[in-house]
Amino acid sequence: MSFKKSMLISFLIILIYRMDAQIVITSSDMPNVKDTVRLSVKQTLPVFNQNLTGANYTWDYSFLIPDSQRVEKFLSPFTTGYPFAGALSTYALTNYNPDALPFALLGRAPTNALNFYKKQSTQLAITVQGVTTGGNALPILQNPADIVYRFPLQYGNKDSSNSGYANTLPGFGYFSKKQKRVNTVDGWGMLTTPYGTFNTLRVKSIFTVTDSIYLDTLGFGFNIPMPTVYEFKWLAQGRKLPVLEIDATAAFTGSAITVTDVLFQDSLWGDLNIRLDPSATCPAAKEGALQSYVKGGRYPLKYSWSNGQTTSGINKLVAGTYDVIVTERYGKTATASASVEMKVEDASCLNIPNGFTPDGDGVNDYWNIRTLDQFKNCKVEIFNQWGSLIFTSTGYTTPWDGKYNNQAVEAGTYYYVIDLSNGYDKYNGAVTIIK
Numbered sequence: 001m002s003f004k005k006s007m008l009i010s011f012l013i014i015l016i017y018r019m020d021a022q023i024v025i026t027s028s029d030m031p032n033v034k035d036t037v038r039l040s041v042k043q044t045l046p047v048f049n050q051n052l053t054g055a056n057y058t059w060d061y062s063f064l065i066p067d068s069q070r071v072e073k074f075l076s077p078f079t080t081g082y083p084f085a086g087a088l089s090t091y092a093l094t095n096y097n098p099d100a101l102p103f104a105l106l107g108r109a110p111t112n113a114l115n116f117y118k119k120q121s122t123q124l125a126i127t128v129q130g131v132t133t134g135g136n137a138l139p140i141l142q143n144p145a146d147i148v149y150r151f152p153l154q155y156g157n158k159d160s161s162n163s164g165y166a167n168t169l170p171g172f173g174y175f176s177k178k179q180k181r182v183n184t185v186d187g188w189g190m191l192t193t194p195y196g197t198f199n200t201l202r203v204k205s206i207f208t209v210t211d212s213i214y215l216d217t218l219g220f221g222f223n224i225p226m227p228t229v230y231e232f233k234w235l236a237q238g239r240k241l242p243v244l245e246i247d248a249t250a251a252f253t254g255s256a257i258t259v260t261d262v263l264f265q266d267s268l269w270g271d272l273n274i275r276l277d278p279s280a281t282c283p284a285a286k287e288g289a290l291q292s293y294v295k296g297g298r299y300p301l302k303y304s305w306s307n308g309q310t311t312s313g314i315n316k317l318v319a320g321t322y323d324v325i326v327t328e329r330y331g332k333t334a335t336a337s338a339s340v341e342m343k344v345e346d347a348s349c350l351n352i353p354n355g356f357t358p359d360g361d362g363v364n365d366y367w368n369i370r371t372l373d374q375f376k377n378c379k380v381e382i383f384n385q386w387g388s389l390i391f392t393s394t395g396y397t398t399p400w401d402g403k404y405n406n407q408a409v410e411a412g413t414y415y416y417v418i419d420l421s422n423g424y425d426k427y428n429g430a431v432t433i434i435k
Contacts, residue, residue: 025153031240040066040266045259053187082130089116173214198236205231270296272334282349288317288340297328355432358402366399377421411435
């Protein structure tokens with residue numbers, strides 16, 4: 001096979017792979033009753049360019065830092081207390097931003113606001129909105145329904161739907177809403193958020209809304225054109241809700257947009273908890289260590305220790321107290337403090353030199369055995385090559401200076417026996433005097 005043919009086949013394989021990488025979203029990717037999805041919520045996004053999209057696009061929103069979290073619960077419509085909703089919908093979802101009108105005119109905000117969704121193989125639609133006002137559960141029938149998605153969703157799809165409702169408020173009048181939704185699947189590719197990387201479709205929705213109110217007390221009504229609303233949703237297979245949604249408004253279609261909400265799927269963002277596990281050090285040594293164990297927060301974690309180190313664990317420590325500040329991905333911090341203790345009467349700390357140079361130069365003139373002086377009842381004996389005892393000490397408070405009867409011994413090898421007098425630790429070996 002020629003080189004050109006090989007390159008052509010490779011190109012076609014890559015092309016086919018890229019085509020296959022375009023996902024398709026169907027009704028099976030939508031939620032069911034009792035599903036739950038955890039979302040992180042951010043109220044602002046200073047820089048957002050809605051035009052950054054297209055085929056095989058890569059979006060990086062890994063920098064998002066949420067203000068709060070919530071868990072979306074998909075409720076059975078029969079358990080919500082709203083009449084008729086169960087017969088017209090598949091599940092209900094909390095509506096965190098219910099329409100302000102006409103309730104603002106009544107001086108009270110609606111509570112227990114829900115959107116009721118009807119899931120079918122060909123579409124997902126909002127069929128009923130429920131609000132509670134003045135203690136009364138008010139189901140608002142969408143006629144026609146607001147079609148959120150038409151399935152299957154694929155790159156390049158575009159559709160629109162008109163929806164709305166009209167309801168009477170006794171003693172007040174009536175209010176109505178007319179809405180046009182235009183959906184465009186304007187991008188596909190890889191999306192990265194703090195939660196991970198997903199193969200997605202991006203759906204852009206534009207809403208043109210007009211509210212109308214008729215007041216019985218005044219005998220007339222009026223229309224209220226509302227700001228244009230935008231939704232940008234990144235959908236991934238099997239994820240129930242968008243893995244990322246950016247909501248925005250504009251004074252009118254085509255004008256500059258202002259982001260009002262950012263929502264993305266996430267794991268639990270718990271408080272940071274730090275446990276420090278210390279390891280003691282021998283005296284006059286740098287053998288201590290501290291290891292941190294962190295629960296909560298989001299990775300990666302950053303560490304700042306009081307000794308300047310930046311790893312999760314620190315070592316080569318002298319005895320003392322150390323502090324650490326841990327910062328998680330979203331900026332939460334936690335502090336902890338722990339002490340590295342000094343080992344006392346620990347045989348593992350003994351360091352028995354195999355030689356020394358007692359020549360009077362002030363360097364290595366004594367046979368210093370680290371921490372031996374901690375064993376107050378220890379006994380040290382040193383013998384020459386003929387087995388004669390030339391040095392003995394109890395407690396070893398004064399190290400051997402290489403002398404016998406105040407006279408320097410000759411250079412050579414001598415033999416020691418060290419008994420810690422603790423019932424089990426005895427050491428013997430050779431020490432060389434070098435001159």
